[in-house]
Structure formats: C-alpha cells, structure tokens
C-alpha cells in the first residue's frame with residue numbers, strides 16, 4: 651500500500667483537519683484515522699507539538715412526512731436505490747446530546763436531493779454521520795448504501811464504496827500541493843480498480859479538462875491544498891476533486907456559500923457535468939439560487955433532527971418568499 655509521509659505545521663487555534671473534504675475534525679486524539687475525502691483515507695498522527703505528521707496510507711474511490719420515507723413515490727419503483735436511511739438517530743459522541751432524531755430518506759440512482767432547514771436543524775450532522783465522522787455516534791436506525799450496511803463500514807470503506815463529501819469549510823493541507831494530492835488520490839483509485847497508475851504527464855492530460863470544467867486556473871495546481879485560497883476558491887477546488895475522483899454519491903454541504911455569481915454558475919455547471927443516470931447528489935443549501943442551477947429531484951426540509959417535509963422546487967420558492975414560517979409551525 652502506498653504511503654506518503656508529510657510534515658506540516660500545526661496550529662493550536664485551528665482545528666486540525668487534513669482533508670480538503672473533512673473539515674471540523676477535531677484531532678486532539680492521536681493516531682486517528684481520517685478519511686478526508688471519501689476518496690482519500692488518511693492516517694493521522696498528531697503529537698500536539700508544533701509539527702505533526704500525516705500518512706496518506708491509501709486513497710481510493712470506486713468511489714413528506716416523517717412517517718413516510720422521504721424521496722419515495724410510485725415512480726421510484728423501477729429505479730435502483732443508492733442510499734436508504736431509515737429512522738436514523740445520532741448523538742454527539744462527547745456529550746451524548748441527541749441531534750438526529752429519526753431521519754428517513756431514500757436516494758435513487760440519478761437523483762438530486764436537496765436538504766434545507768433552519769440553522770442548527772441537523773443538516774451538517776446528518777451528512778457527517780453518513781461519512782462516519784467520529785464526533786457523532788449512531789444510536790439507532792439503519793443506512794444502506796449500494797445494498798450494504800454503511801454503518802458497519804469504517805469511514806475509509808465508505809469512501810472506497812463511492813461516497814464523497816464536500817464539507818462546509820474545506821480545510822488546508824499545508825505542504826501538499828494540489829496537483830500531487832489529486833494525482834496520488836486518483837492513482838490510488840486506479841490501483842483499487844486494478845488499473846495502472848498515471849504518471850504526472852498523463853495525469854495532467856486527464857486533469858486539464860476537469861480544470862476547464864470548473865473554470866479553474868492551472869496556477870492553483872501548484873499551490874498547497876487550499877492554503878491561502880479564498881472561500882470561493884476552496885469550494886471550486888472541492889468540485890475539482892469531485893470531478894477528478896468521481897463518486898457514486900456526492901454529498902455537498904453548502905457548496906454555494908461564499909461563491910460569487912460566476913463561481914456559483916461554474917460550480918453548478920461542474921456538478922451537472924459529472925452527473926450520470928447512475929450517480930446522485932445530496933446537497934445541503936439555504937438558497938434557491940443554487941437549486942435553479944442544479945435542479946433537484948426532491949427538496950427535503952429538516953427540522954429538529956428529522957426530515958419533516960419533502961417536495962419539489964416549489965418548497966424552495968415558498969421559503970425564499972416567506973421564510974420557514976410558511977412551511978413549519980415552529
């Protein structure tokens with residue numbers, strides 16, 4: 651198994667997060683296995699000193715009403731379910747405070763689902779629980795991904811089985827440049843698939859159209875991952891990773907936050923460009939504007955750790971005009 655040993659400065663004020671995709675991982679525990687990108691499993695050793703080390707051990711990617719299961723209707727009977735979440739409950743690992751209080755959701759191949767909801771309703775927690783974030787403990791319910799019990803899988807297995815997550819706040823990886831990072835991750839995926847690795851020149855030929863897809867300048871390839879990137883540039887970089895690595899299911903947490911209107915269009919175009927009838931997107935957003943560019947099959951409203959309503963784009967239009975009071979009594 652390929653292993654890359656990296657040194658990086660650590661900061662006492664910032665949470666240490668070593669995946670562009672896994673933010674807000676508080677890494678005070680030692681030797682924590684982090685799986686940044688569902689595609690990119692890392693082993694992390696942190697000594698709480700000014701320097702830490704990161705071992706990239708492998709990277710791969712094969713990569714309503716609450717009583718009803720949201721996202722299911724008669725039209726879905728012929729479509730293959732990709733993700734089936736039933737009565738999912740989860741608590742914060744440290745405090746045992748319950749955040750998810752029975753989430754039900756079915757996502758079929760080729761569908762785009764948007765999750766909306768007031769601040770603090772549990773949207774990000776839901777997505778982090780899906781990728782196996784160690785801050786949370788699942789206390790009940792089930793999650794089946796591509797026919798397999800997702801909750802039985804380690805975070806890296808989830809990534810290997812094709813789950814990708816773009817976190818709300820993409821993190822920096824000091825000392826690792828973007829193109830090397832992407833190349834390593836992509837090659838790991840190829841190894842997993844039994845394909846020969848691509849050398850730097852071949853990889854660049856593969857990467858170049860993806861850069862165009864996200865309308866990103868090649869200068870960003872030689873910079874360290876997300877280091878000094880603006881908020882919008884980080885989001886664009888996340889989508890570049892998704893475009894390079896691919897996913898059966900991409901979870902995009904507020905991918906529109908911090909984007910100017912041109913960047914929003916570029917990101918939406920890139921997401922639309924990677925959609926196939928076989929993969930799906932679960933996106934968390936507060937705004938209609940994203941949904942006008944990436945048109946969802948369903949919109950779900952989360953409240954108090956549950957999906958309390960499911961519908962089409964009209965829900966988002968109502969929200970935009972009237973706010974949450976129009977669809978929720980509380």
Ligand SMILES: Nc1ncnc2c1ncn2[C@@H]1O[C@H](COP(=O)(O)OP(=O)(O)OP(=O)(O)O)[C@@H](O)[C@H]1O
Nearest residue numbers: 742749767768769770771772773774775776785952
């Ligand atoms: N690790 C944690 N420690 C303490 N509280 C947490 C933790 N994770 C989530 N919470 C709390 O759980 C609730 C749900 O948080 P979550 O981030 O899932 O909300 P959200 O719907 O994504 O909100 P927003 O729209 O503001 O991003 C919030 O009250 C939050 O403070």
